[in-house]
Amino acid sequence: MGYKSIAEKIIALKRADLEFREKLIQNGQLGEGYNEEMKKLHNRNAKTLNDLIDTIGYPTIDKVGKEASEAAWLIIQHSIEQPRFMKKCVELLETAVNENKADPKNLAYLIDRIAVFEGKPQLYGTQFDWNEKGELSPNPFDNLTKVNERRKSIRLNTLEEQTEIIRRQAQNENQSLPVDFEKRKREIEEWKKNVGWTK
Template sequence: MDYKSLAIKIIDLRNADLKLRSKLINEGKLGEGYTKEMEKLHNLNAKLLNDIIETAGYPTVDKVGKEASEAAWFVIQHSIAQPAFMKKCAELLKKAVLENKAEATNLAYLTDRIAVFEGKKQLYGTQFDWDKTGKLSPNEIDDLAKVNQRRKSLGLNTLEEQTLIIRKRAENESQFPPTNLKQREQEINEWRKLVGWIK
């Protein structure tokens, strides 16, 4: 198996995503919900990465190196219209983490992202959204003290510190809360049903 060329392909998928994200930031469109352009790219990236995983297994650090393994996680994290693919990757990533072949923090982020889309509480507080006051806040968590304990065990900062960082980044990227939060919530729930996160 030519893992070197697979690593390059995986890094290219991530770079295409980052390039589109920069374009949307420059156009002031990043905070405007999930654009069709972005969804199309994320779905394509998910398909291409899934093909790689089917052939070569999960892209662990020992196979493709740290950068490509991180890039694979990045692509998976953004495959939000592909619940089955994300859940499959979470299982593979869990196994890789247990074998010390992937980052535990990546598993925490992926676990939380899946939980949020399924309407469950986060364990690590890694996922944020606009709250009713128009500020970016963590999606629902199970217990702040436990969340901070879990974060600490992974070498992450506290949820309070992370919240300040996330809000500052959104400000720097000119992201603003949606004008109609209720309508946005309704649209997200319809989309979650459509792609199969909820029934």
């Protein structure tokens, strides 16, 4: 691990992200749209991490250690207003996974997140959202049997088990269905266009 100071920087970015998320949970504000301060934090973190990646390449476990490599992935996963950055990272992460230098689970989550933003079906069923019944459910995916096979191949639980976990977590964090479900759906589609995920 030759990049100790960079590793520390990446971990600090993740810490700031999670601390702010916790603050929103405590104030009961997590499910209320994309918080402006959180948006700024995510965009700032993405820019900093992008600069670091331009310096050292993808922050793989062998370069920055497991904790910082996981932290980098979380920052990328939260860079939702930066399509170009996320797509650049998914390619770098794929190479790292193929070289056994990063966790394939992280790649699965990132592939799915990009697919959902682009309006495509998920491959691993890692991304969830509210449905009309007020339940957190997986975003559209291609085929349940195939999804569970892919999940098993990277040591993830079944999608059915994961759905239970996600719903329990939302209850524990006092998350609930947005008041105006249709309005929220429209806002998300508009946001995807504005950011550049869809046309």
